[in-house]
Amino acid sequence: MTPGPRTPPLDLLGVGVGPFNLSLAALADGVPGLRTAFHEQRPAFRWHPGLLIEGATLQVPFLADLVSLVEPTSPWSYLNYVKIRRRLFPFYFAERFHIHRSEFDDYLRWASTELPSTRFGHRVDTVAWDAEHGVFAVESTRLGPDGEALATGRTYTRNLALGVGTSPHVPPALRGLADDPAALVLHSADYLPQRDRLLAARHITVVGSGQSGAEVLLDLLRSRPEGAEGLTWLARTPAFAPMEYSKIGLEQFTPDYTRYFHGLPQATRDRLLPRQWQLYKGVSGDTLGDIHDELYRRSLGGSWPDVTLTPGIEVTGAATTAEGRVELRVEHGQQETSGRLTTDAVVLATGYRERPVDTLLAALDPYIVRDEAGRPQVDAAQRLVLAPEITGSVFVQNAERHTHGVGAPDLGLAAWRSAVIVNALTGKEFYPLPERTAFTTFGLGARDAEEDRSSALDAAEERR
Numbered sequence: 001m002t003p004g005p006r007t008p009p010l011d012l013l014g015v016g017v018g019p020f021n022l023s024l025a026a027l028a029d030g031v032p033g034l035r036t037a038f039h040e041q042r043p044a045f046r047w048h049p050g051l052l053i054e055g056a057t058l059q060v061p062f063l064a065d066l067v068s069l070v071e072p073t074s075p076w077s078y079l080n081y082v083k084i085r086r087r088l089f090p091f092y093f094a095e096r097f098h099i100h101r102s103e104f105d106d107y108l109r110w111a112s113t114e115l116p117s118t119r120f121g122h123r124v125d126t127v128a129w130d131a132e133h134g135v136f137a138v139e140s141t142r143l144g145p146d147g148e149a150l151a152t153g154r155t156y157t158r159n160l161a162l163g164v165g166t167s168p169h170v171p172p173a174l175r176g177l178a179d180d181p182a183a184l185v186l187h188s189a190d191y192l193p194q195r196d197r198l199l200a201a202r203h204i205t206v207v208g209s210g211q212s213g214a215e216v217l218l219d220l221l222r223s224r225p226e227g228a229e230g231l232t233w234l235a236r237t238p239a240f241a242p243m244e245y246s247k248i249g250l251e252q253f254t255p256d257y258t259r260y261f262h263g264l265p266q267a268t269r270d271r272l273l274p275r276q277w278q279l280y281k282g283v284s285g286d287t288l289g290d291i292h293d294e295l296y297r298r299s300l301g302g303s304w305p306d307v308t309l310t311p312g313i314e315v316t317g318a319a320t321t322a323e324g325r326v327e328l329r330v331e332h333g334q335q336e337t338s339g340r341l342t343t344d345a346v347v348l349a350t351g352y353r354e355r356p357v358d359t360l361l362a363a364l365d366p367y368i369v370r371d372e373a374g375r376p377q378v379d380a381a382q383r384l385v386l387a388p389e390i391t392g393s394v395f396v397q398n399a400e401r402h403t404h405g406v407g408a409p410d411l412g413l414a415a416w417r418s419a420v421i422v423n424a425l426t427g428k429e430f431y432p433l434p435e436r437t438a439f440t441t442f443g444l445g446a447r448d449a450e451e452d453r454s455s456a457l458d459a460a461e462e463r464r
Contacts, residue, residue, distance in 0.1 A: 006357060009135045013157035014038035014117075015124045015360070017045060019108060019411060021163030023066040024418040025117050026076035031422060031430055037155070038115075038163075041123035043145055044114035047105045051212060053219050057098045059211060059243070059284055059423035060274060064412040065104075070419040070431050074106045076115070079312060081107045099174045112309070116197035121145075125152075127160065128363040129390055137161055138390055159425060163397040164360075173317050173329075174207075174348060183320055186346035189348060193305045199223055201344040202230055205328065207315055208349030209235030211243070216347050218291050219309065226298050229306040232343065234313040234330065243282030245274040251438035253407045255416050260442035261405035262380055266371050269402065281351075318346075342457060354399050371402075376404040381424045395421045418455070 012028065014021040014418040017040035028036045034378035063069060065078035065331040074080070082091045112118055126139045135156045142151045168187040170178045177185040184201060186194050188208070198204055198220065206217045217233050224230065233240075244250065244394075249258060261269060317329035321342065328341045361368070369377045369385040377385040383393045397417065401408040 004262070008035070009133075010035045010037055010160055010260065011157035012159045012161055013124075013136070013155060014161040014163055015127075016040055016044075016162065016164040017112060017118050017120070018163055018165040019047065019066070019416070020165075020414050021161060022108060022112055022115070022118075023115075023414040024161055024397070024421055025115050026066040026074065026161070026421050027070065027079060027112060027415065027418045027431065028425075029076070029115060029117065030071065030074060031426060033249050034422075036117045037119055038117050038161075038288075039119045039122040039124050039140060041121070043121050043143070045109045045118075045120070047108050048101075048189065048194045049105075051270065052102045052104075052105060052192065053215055054068055056101045056215050058101055058104055058411070059098070061097045061409070062104070063105065063255065064097045064410075066418075067415050068413070070415040071431070076111050078104075078107055078280050081110055084110075096322075118135075124360065126359075126363060127361055129367070129392070132157070134158075134391055135407055157392075159393045159395065160398065161395040161421060162357060162399065164355045164357060165398065167355050168348075169351050169353045170348055170421065171350055173315055174346070176368065177318050177326065177346070178319065178348070182324075183326060185318070185326060185356060186347060188216050188347055188349040189352075191216055193218075196449045198345050203230040203232070204230060204345045204347065205234060205326075205341065206347045206349060207234050207341040208351065209240055209311065210349060210351065211287065212351075213349030214240070214287045214291065214345075216401070218294065218368075219293050221291065221305075227303065227306065229298070229337070230344075232308040232341065233261075233310070234315065234341075235311045236333075237277065237281060237311055238313050238334070239311050240288065240309060241278055241282050241336070242285040242288055244279050245285060248440060249279075251381045251440045253410050253412050254437040255413070256411065256436065256438040256440070257382065257442050258404050258407050262403055263443075266373075266402075267404070270373075273401065273406065280409070299440045309428050354401075357399075358411040361394075363442070364390070373402075375402050382421050383424070393424065395424075441446075 009231065011034050014024060021038055025038045027038065028034050062078050066076050067074040068077045082088050122144045123141045124138055124142055125141055125288055128137045128227045130137045134159055138157060140153055140155065141149050144150050168189040170187055174185060177183040184197060204220060206213050217231065220231055221229060230292045231441065289462055295305055295307060312334050314331050314333065315328050316331050319327050321327050324341050326346055330341055367387040367390050371377055377398055379385055382395045384396060386394065399411050408411045414434065422431055423429050430432050
């Protein structure tokens with residue numbers, strides 16, 4: 001017989017403390033008697049510190065905070081943070097629906113330090129199912145300020161929530177140079193710490209068409225001397241296109257669309273996701289406008305600024321030259337041509353990928369149900385689909401784009417997703433969620449299905 005828990009197991013242990021698990025911690029904090037803890041190996045909360053460029057704003061309204069779209073009266077709302085900071089009147093007169101990214105980062109750090117369930121400097125190493133006691137056994141290491149191991153421990157929990165986030169993605173063709181300290185090739189996640197080195201370079205190339213690439217290019221452009229900008233912006237996408245931001249178009253970031261997408265056949269979902277690139281790889285229209293305005297201002301003297309913007313380009317290789325510069329091999333898909341570009345520094349705004357959790361969940365691997373592509377299946381309540389002998393749940397956050405669609409990494413769905421998880425944990429609708437969230441009807445018979453769900457809920461209420 002294996003030794004069981006000496007204290008009652010947790011109801012939920014969160015692995016990772018990013019914005020999504022922080023949202024879950026905030027909503028779980030409002031549930032009386034729910035025992036939770038959220039472990040994060042970093043010593044403190046950090047949210048894209050390398051991209052907190054001065055003046056950069058969120059692409060979503062401030063209501064996409066940790067809790068407001070589910071429970072706006074929560075003490076963990078952004079407005080309550082502003083109140084506690086004694087800034088309500090300045091915020092009122094600022095009339096900002098899209099706040100500065102640095103302020104949102106400060107709000108998240110405030111919540112991370114005030115919530116009683118967060119545990120920084122705690123690295124979760126492995127997870128196993130204890131069938132005898134019906135709980136997960138979680139092995140972890142407590143870390144010192146420099147990442148040194150101080151102590152190990154074991155925690156028992158009935159359920160898990162994985163929120164380990166994403167990591168910067170460097171294309172294979174550029175990994176060698178990105179790992180070479182002598183070459184000034186870096187991911188945009190490291191932009192601000194390397195900004196001074198970049199500005200000292202004669203020519204800089206930004207690779208990537210999304211918001212990060214646009215913000216980096218704009219910041220560099222504003223800081224370079226007129227007539228000697230020395231900037232190139234390359235992208236694989238066929239255009240430097242604005243992100244979908246029409247009010248009806250944004251309804252694809254609603255729970256309604258998430259449910260619709262989840263109900264599609266997997267093959268259909270896989271075909272659909274790449275076609276929706278403009279929903280998450282596009283650029284804010286304001287940022288594109290700011291770039292054009294700056295270029296136009298610099299052309300007033302009659303000469304064109306030394307800035308090249310070229311979409312439809314893929315970087316297929318890279319090497320350093322004898323002079324210590326960087327040579328990029330590039331291809332233009334529509335022209336079916338190739339060429340070489342020599343530059344002095346490269347910023348890779350090439351996005352992020354989900355962090356692998358294979359090692360963490362190795363003991364659970366035989367119980368995880370996967371699709372034909374080998375990806376874990378995730379049900380409508382954000383749970384990994386597990387073999388029936390595992391009676392606990394493993395919830396996932398921002399690791400389910402293949403099952404839940406483009407809204408998986410969107411801050412606007414964070415509170416709703418957390419409420420879905422809390423409701424699943426409590427076995428009741430602790431946080432009432434609306435049956436309908438969009439004017440758009442996605443799919444045939446969708447409204448009939450919603451009415452059936454609503455009628456079933458009404459009937460259940462009457463029976464109580």
